[in-house]
Amino acid sequence: MKTINRLVTILGLGAALSIAAAAEEVTPMVEEAAKLDVKKVCDVKANGLEKVLAVAEKYNPEAIKLGVEFKRLGIRNSVYIKGLKEAIKAKKPEVTLHYKSKGKEKKKTFKTDYAAWRACTFAVRSLQQVKEAQKDYHLAIPGDGYKF
Amino acid sequence: MIGKIVKTSVAVLMGASVAYAGTFNTQAEKDRQALVKYMEKKFSDPAKNKQFFPYASAEDFKSLRKGVKFEEFRLGSYAYDKQGRSQYEEINEMPPYEDAIDAGEELYNKTKGIKQCFPDPAIAGEYPKFDEKKGQVVTLSVAINDCLKANGQKPWKLTKGKLADLEAYFAHMSKEAGKKVNITIPSKAAAAAYERGKKNYYSQRGYLKLSCATCHVQGAGNRVRREVLSPLLGHTTHFPVYRLKWQGLGTLERRIKGCEKNQGENPHKPGSQWMSEMLYFMAYMSNGLPVDGPDIRR
Numbered sequence: 001m002k003t004i005n006r007l008v009t010i011l012g013l014g015a016a017l018s019i020a021a022a023a024e025e026v027t028p029m030v031e032e033a034a035k036l037d038v039k040k041v042c043d044v045k046a047n048g049l050e051k052v053l054a055v056a057e058k059y060n061p062e063a064i065k066l067g068v069e070f071k072r073l074g075i076r077n078s079v080y081i082k083g084l085k086e087a088i089k090a091k092k093p094e095v096t097l098h099y100k101s102k103g104k105e106k107k108k109t110f111k112t113d114y115a116a117w118r119a120c121t122f123a124v125r126s127l128q129q130v131k132e133a134q135k136d137y138h139l140a141i142p143g144d145g146y147k148f
Numbered sequence: 149m150i151g152k153i154v155k156t157s158v159a160v161l162m163g164a165s166v167a168y169a170g171t172f173n174t175q176a177e178k179d180r181q182a183l184v185k186y187m188e189k190k191f192s193d194p195a196k197n198k199q200f201f202p203y204a205s206a207e208d209f210k211s212l213r214k215g216v217k218f219e220e221f222r223l224g225s226y227a228y229d230k231q232g233r234s235q236y237e238e239i240n241e242m243p244p245y246e247d248a249i250d251a252g253e254e255l256y257n258k259t260k261g262i263k264q265c266f267p268d269p270a271i272a273g274e275y276p277k278f279d280e281k282k283g284q285v286v287t288l289s290v291a292i293n294d295c296l297k298a299n300g301q302k303p304w305k306l307t308k309g310k311l312a313d314l315e316a317y318f319a320h321m322s323k324e325a326g327k328k329v330n331i332t333i334p335s336k337a338a339a340a341a342y343e344r345g346k347k348n349y350y351s352q353r354g355y356l357k358l359s360c361a362t363c364h365v366q367g368a369g370n371r372v373r374r375e376v377l378s379p380l381l382g383h384t385t386h387f388p389v390y391r392l393k394w395q396g397l398g399t400l401e402r403r404i405k406g407c408e409k410n411q412g413e414n415p416h417k418p419g420s421q422w423m424s425e426m427l428y429f430m431a432y433m434s435n436g437l438p439v440d441g442p443d444i445r446r
Contacts, residue, residue: 064414067422070355071414122355126413133351140350140361143182148189148200 025130029062033127042120044113049088056081056119063126070122074101075108077126080119087112173333176342176432183433184218187368187381191216191228194369201370208371221382222440228369229376236444245316245390245442248397252317255310261299262292262314272315272322273329273439276428278338285341285424288315289399293419306418307402312388315399319388319441327439329385331432345429348422349380354412360426363407375446384431386443397442400427 041047041055060077063069070077079099087095095115098107110118139145190200194212201208213228220227226236256262256269275288286294289311293303304311333339352359361380363372368379387400394402401418404426408415416422 067414067416067420068353069414070412071409072355072412074409076414125355126353129351129353129357133347133353136352137347137350137359140359140365141179141182141346142186142365143178146186146366148186 025066026134027062027066029059030066030127030130033059033062033124034131036124036128038121038124038128041124042117044116049084049112049116052116052120053081053084053088056084056116056123058123059127060119060123063123066127066130068126068130070126072118072122073108074106075099077119077122080115080122084112084115084119087115172335172339173342173432175339176333176429179346180433180435183365183381186365187221187379188216188218190369194228200366203370211376212369218381219437221379222385222434222437224382224386224445225369225376225378227379227382232376232446235446239444243390243444245388245397245444248313248316248388248390248442249320251310252313252315252320255314256317259296259314260301261295265291265295265298266318269318269321270325270327272319272441273327274331276331276424276431278332278334278341278428280335280337283337284421285338285345285428287401287419287424287427288318289401290419290424306399307405308394308396308398312397312399312402315388316397316442319386319439322439323441329431329434329437329439331428331435333432341425342429342432345425345427348426349429354408356410356412358411360407360411380430380433382434382437384427384434385437385439386441386445388442389445390442391445393446 042052044052056077060069060081064078075097076099079097080095083095083097086092093112094109095112096107096109097115098105100106142148190197191213193214194201194204195209195214198204204212211230213230213233216227223233223236226233256266272288275291276285277291278284279286289306292311292314293306296303333342349360350365352362361367363377364380364383367377370377384400387403388397389403390397391403399418401423404423405415405418
């Protein structure tokens with residue numbers, strides 16, 4: 001009986017560990033980001049530039065850690081955040097971003113408000129996608145969630 | 149009574165785990181067969197299967213072939229894109245990758261340690277592999293660099309150049325020998341790596357919220373601007389490829405990097421666990437197809 005109990009415990013633990021391993025990507029910060037309303041927290045008019053920047057700065061490092069950082073037209077979100085910080089400090093209405101694309105140095109200018117909105121939404125959405133993918137990815141698999 | 153229930157449950161669980169131990173690829177094989185079934189159904193008659201091509205025009209349907217069978221998917225989108233296929237056949241009359249095969253053969257014979265690490269060059273269909281000692285997936289590109297490092301040499305770039313040339317030689321030798329893609333899942337850890345790779349492939353990412361599958365499973369055969377999207381089935385069979393866009397040869401890792409950029413995310417590093425596991429999943433999906441590289445693509 002003792003042996004049987006041990007076996008049941010081992011098998012149970014094994015199953016629990018497998019489930020934990022499958023869910024390892026959803027970190028506490030992903031859970032936190034998943035509850036946010038992007039339109040509200042990244043609204044520059046309602047919250048001000050500093051607060052919106054703070055949201056982007058809070059969540060983007062986690063996106064980098066999980067390998068889900070957004071990149072648009074060659075510009076990583078961390079480049080937006082860096083440029084934005086400098087522009088806010090210097091109270092500039094525009095952000096000039098310096099980045100490398102295909103080995104060449106390039107730059108692009110955006111309105112500060114717009115850059116803040118983008119940096120914030122990119123940081124939060126990248127983490128929200130991790131949470132969404134956890135249950136949604138099955139829906140695209142033929143023979144699993146995708147029926148044809 | 150309770151004792152009997154416990155005993156029966158344990159026996160069932162033990163039986164199941166023994167059966168599972170023998171077939172770590174059960175789920176992967178289910179996935180692969182379902183994918184083959186889906187692709188064959190979709191391209192049995194595209195004009196009749198309009199539900200798979202929601203944005204296609206009458207002209208688009210005219211340029212798609214009917215009755216595409218499993219083996220033809222090794223050609224990627226040229227299995228069903230009539231126009232693309234005729235251009236492909238024209239270019240292939242004088243393939244631009246032939247010099248790369250020669251260069252690869254020279255690298256194979258002259259680079260210290262390579263011949264010892266890979267005594268049989270017809271191995272393109274066997275990678276990525278799950279290395280039990282390392283507990284991780286190793287792509288052919290990574291295996292080549294590991295070999296170079298073990299022989300006191302600097303690793304090569306994982307996306308193009310010497311490494312792509314050597315892989316072109318391996319692919320050519322595999323094709324000549326009539327080898328097929330033969331990816332194995334030898335353990336529970338390998339099956340877990342496969343599952344992570346599958347999840348990476350089917351998860352929506354980037355500011356465009358696209359998964360690889362959006363374009364290459366559900367989207368396969370649909371048109372994006374002038375390009376007809378290629379299918380997951382057969383994706384890994386023909387690499388490295390000479391891309392007209394690149395004006396040169398590139399590895400599968402290079403292509404994945406480009407795809408990730410198009411999705412709107414910062415690409416993963418070639419050789420990283422993330423990318424290697426996704427390639428493991430992708431290659432498994434092509435199991436049974438002939439190795440068809442190196443090849444050309446637009």
